[in-house]
Amino acid sequence: MHSVSNSASIGAIKLSSENNRNRKTENSCRRKPKVKLAPGSPIMGRSPDTASSQPRVITGDHGYVLEDVPHLTDYIPDLPTYPNPLQDNPAYAVVKQYFVDMDDTVAQKIVVHANSPRGTHFRRAGPRQKVYFKSDDVHACIVTCGGLCPGLNTVIREIVGSLHDMYGVTRIEGIEGGYRGFYSRNTIPLTSKAVNGIHKRGGTIIGTSRGGYDNKKIVNSIEDRGINQVYIIGGDGTQKGASAIYEEVRRRGLQVAVVGIPKTIDNDIPVIDKSFGFDTAVEEAQRAINAAHVEAESNENCIGLVKLMGRNSGFIAMYATLASRDVDCCLIPESPFYLEGPGGLLEYVEKRIKENGHMVIVVAEGAGQDLVAESLRSNDAKDASGNKLLNDIGLWLSQKIKDHFKKQTEMEINLKYIDPTYMIRAVPSNASDNVYCTLLAQSAVHGAMAGCTGFTVGPVHGRECYLPFYRITEKQNKVVITDRMWARMLSSTNQPSFLDTKDIIESMMDEAPPTQLLDDQVADNGLVTKETAAVC
Ligand SMILES: Nc1ncnc2c1ncn2[C@@H]1O[C@H](COP(=O)(O)OP(=O)(O)OP(=O)(O)O)[C@@H](O)[C@H]1O
Numbered sequence: 145m146h147s148v149s150n151s152a153s154i155g156a157i158k159l160s161s162e163n164n165r166n167r168k169t170e171n172s173c174r175r176k177p178k179v180k181l182a183p184g185s186p187i188m189g190r191s192p193d194t195a196s197s198q199p200r201v202i203t204g205d206h207g208y209v210l211e212d213v214p215h216l217t218d219y220i221p222d223l224p225t226y227p228n229p230l231q232d233n234p235a236y237a238v239v240k241q242y243f244v245d246m247d248d249t250v251a252q253k254i255v256v257h258a259n260s261p262r263g264t265h266f267r268r269a270g271p272r273q274k275v276y277f278k279s280d281d282v283h284a285c286i287v288t289c290g291g292l293c294p295g296l297n298t299v300i301r302e303i304v305g306s307l308h309d310m311y312g313v314t315r316i317e318g319i320e321g322g323y324r325g326f327y328s329r330n331t332i333p334l335t336s337k338a339v340n341g342i343h344k345r346g347g348t349i350i351g352t353s354r355g356g357y358d359n360k361k362i363v364n365s366i367e368d369r370g371i372n373q374v375y376i377i378g379g380d381g382t383q384k385g386a387s388a389i390y391e392e393v394r395r396r397g398l399q400v401a402v403v404g405i406p407k408t409i410d411n412d413i414p415v416i417d418k419s420f421g422f423d424t425a426v427e428e429a430q431r432a433i434n435a436a437h438v439e440a441e442s443n444e445n446c447i448g449l450v451k452l453m454g455r456n457s458g459f460i461a462m463y464a465t466l467a468s469r470d471v472d473c474c475l476i477p478e479s480p481f482y483l484e485g486p487g488g489l490l491e492y493v494e495k496r497i498k499e500n501g502h503m504v505i506v507v508a509e510g511a512g513q514d515l516v517a518e519s520l521r522s523n524d525a526k527d528a529s530g531n532k533l534l535n536d537i538g539l540w541l542s543q544k545i546k547d548h549f550k551k552q553t554e555m556e557i558n559l560k561y562i563d564p565t566y567m568i569r570a571v572p573s574n575a576s577d578n579v580y581c582t583l584l585a586q587s588a589v590h591g592a593m594a595g596c597t598g599f600t601v602g603p604v605h606g607r608e609c610y611l612p613f614y615r616i617t618e619k620q621n622k623v624v625i626t627d628r629m630w631a632r633m634l635s636s637t638n639q640p641s642f643l644d645t646k647d648i649i650e651s652m653m654d655e656a657p658p659t660q661l662l663d664d665q666v667a668d669n670g671l672v673t674k675e676t677a678a679v680c
């Protein structure tokens with residue numbers, strides 16, 4: 145029997161291992177866990193207006209924790225269910241167990257010790273035997289927000305394809321030009337025909353924008369148009385907006401599934417393995433690095449300097465550098481550096497040019513912003529979404545290197561500065577990103593059809609999962625400079641670390657490792673009870 149855990153975790157659903165063993169798979173019999181509610185539990189007798197959306201955390205034996213996603217039945221009880229139309233789909237008839245077992249969860253930590261607790265898990269994505277929408281009743285919309293990223297069109301295409309081909313949904317609309325399109329533009333009908341072949345194009349066919357987020361107007365538009373599934377593709381800012389849309393939809397008691405699909409070329413979304421478009425970006429970045437290397441090698445005392453995207457996270461720069469092996473120095477926002485004096489960047493550049501006659505530097509756009517701000521007037525400008533506008537580190541660094549050689553040495557150098565940033569973002573996604581986008585889109589659609597809401601989707605250790613919004617908006621994924629990957633990168637370039645070990649450890653103490661939730665953080669999230677725990 146399920147039991148409610150002690151007062152510290154009022155409302156948590158605790159699963160015993162016996163319980164887990166005895167629960168049958170969804171294919172044979174789907175039993176909803178019955179939870180004995182703690183007296184005064186906020187979920188008892190609540191009406192849609194008062195329903196609060198707290199994290200839904202379920203605990204089990206041996207330190208097992210499931211951070212589940214919300215479900216429409218959390219605030220609209222007694223919703224009817226329907227058999228999943230996929231069961232009659234001939235293409236899927238060959239699959240042995242097509243519907244995902246309701247008990248399947250995915251562990252966040254896969255490196256464990258014999259005595260370590262089982263830790264945090266997420267609900268595994270995939271089709272469920274019962275759905276909470278009749279196909280004819282579905283009215284879906286898709287919106288893309290924030291900066292461009294390879295694969296946006298693929299995700300759009302695959303959401304439309306999944307809704308139409310798997311679930312027989314025909315009413316799907318594109319919201320034009322990002323969040324503000326909800327209340328200021330007409331919609332674009334998205335039929336299978338309209339999206340055919342769009343995955344071969346860069347950009348987004350429905351447009352995107354920054355700023356223009358107006359929660360009430362957006363939810364009014366969803367309500368007025370009779371939309372009941374909202375697919376929101378975008379980065380950290382977009383997902384924060386999506387989370388607030390879900391809260392407002394819930395507050396109004398609407399039967400609307402709000403689903404986020406994480407997008408960011410910077411790969412700065414935590415928890416998930418990587419974001420779509422990242423592989424394509426790294427591949428494109430290679431081309432720029434190759435060009436810089438060709439220039440540097442072919443000209444005397446030549447430095448090829450490449451600026452790559454990465455506002456707060458240097459993943460593109462680190463991976464492109466590691467893949468290339470032609471790079472002598474990689475600078476990212478997470479790893480501070482300095483120019484002048486012993487151990488500084490200029491000393492290293494001089495040494496490399498004297499030894500080799502050429503060098504390649506890769507710099508992420510967010511690197512060294514403190515140094516630029518010191519020497520230029522500090523820049524407080526922001527974009528329409530409130531993101532800080534960055535100074536151009538590439539131009540600034542080029543000038544500093546040129547000045548150094550002019551003033552401090554007899555050498556003449558030749559510096560080629562390449563800024564491929566927008567070219568990298570604008571390309572269509574490569575083959576592996578296309579497959580990744582397909583899985584993301586299908587998982588998103590399965591989740592919405594199964595009545596899940598207020599969630600985002602993504603792979604955790606290669607398995608698609610449903611993640612509560614707060615898990616991907618609470619922090620940014622960053623390169624951990626005390627991890628082996630950064631060490632591999634350093635050993636490939638032979639660059640100085642610019643920091644002593646003490647500084648590195650101190651800087652890392654400020655922040656918990658971004659992609660690993662510490663076990664004791666779970667309790668801080670607050671817990672919630674489910675009377676009839678409908679699970680996705
Ligand atoms: N905290 C927030 N709450 C609600 N809406 C937000 C929030 N932050 C940003 N938004 C909205 O989300 C949209 C996209 O935000 P932003 O421009 O920051 O891009 P992003 O989604 O972070 O993607 P990327 O950074 O990868 O380009 C904008 O319309 C913005 O107004």
Ligand SMILES: O=P(O)(O)OC[C@H]1O[C@](O)(CO)[C@@H](O)[C@@H]1O
Nearest residue numbers: 291292409410453454455509527
């Ligand atoms: O010029 P835009 O469109 O605002 O986008 C630039 C930013 O978008 C990103 O690609 C994603 O956030 C960043 O790397 C970059 O700073």
Ligand SMILES: [Mg+2]
Nearest residue numbers: 290379380381
């Ligand atoms: Mg962002």
